Amino acid sequence: MVWSTESRQSRGYGAAWTKVRAEVLARDMGMCQVCKAEGRVTAGREVDHIVSKAKAGQMGWTQEQIDDPKNLQTICHTHHLIKTATENGRTYRPKVQIGLDGWPVDGS
Numbered sequence: 001m002v003w004s005t006e007s008r009q010s011r012g013y014g015a016a017w018t019k020v021r022a023e024v025l026a027r028d029m030g031m032c033q034v035c036k037a038e039g040r041v042t043a044g045r046e047v048d049h050i051v052s053k054a055k056a057g058q059m060g061w062t063q064e065q066i067d068d069p070k071n072l073q074t075i076c077h078t079h080h081l082i083k084t085a086t087e088n089g090r091t092y093r094p095k096v097q098i099g100l101d102g103w104p105v106d107g108s
């Protein structure tokens with residue numbers, strides 16, 4: 001992987017990110033979009049890159065395309081962990097068991 005030589009603003013989480021993040025959370029009404037796709041309503045407080053930065057970088061996306069609201073979604077903490085682990089080639093095993101009905105099972 002080639003590390004970017006771009007400025008710290010485009011690499012890090014600067015003011016622009018704070019703004020776009022707020023925009024995405026407002027657009028998604030603070031609901032995890034992955035849960036929503038699975039038919040559940042869960043509050044999300046994190047913003048996730050739909051196409052990961054690493055993958056987008058490999059495909060030659062610009063920083064603007066990567067951080068475009070179209071490539072961002074609101075996500076809950078659990079889904080963020082799962083997604084990040086998957087992107088890193090690992091399997092995240094949630095402590096909470098998901099039942100056949102798609103809802104977490106208590107007491108695990």
Ligand SMILES: [Zn+2]
Nearest residue numbers: 032035076079
């Ligand atoms: Zn979720």
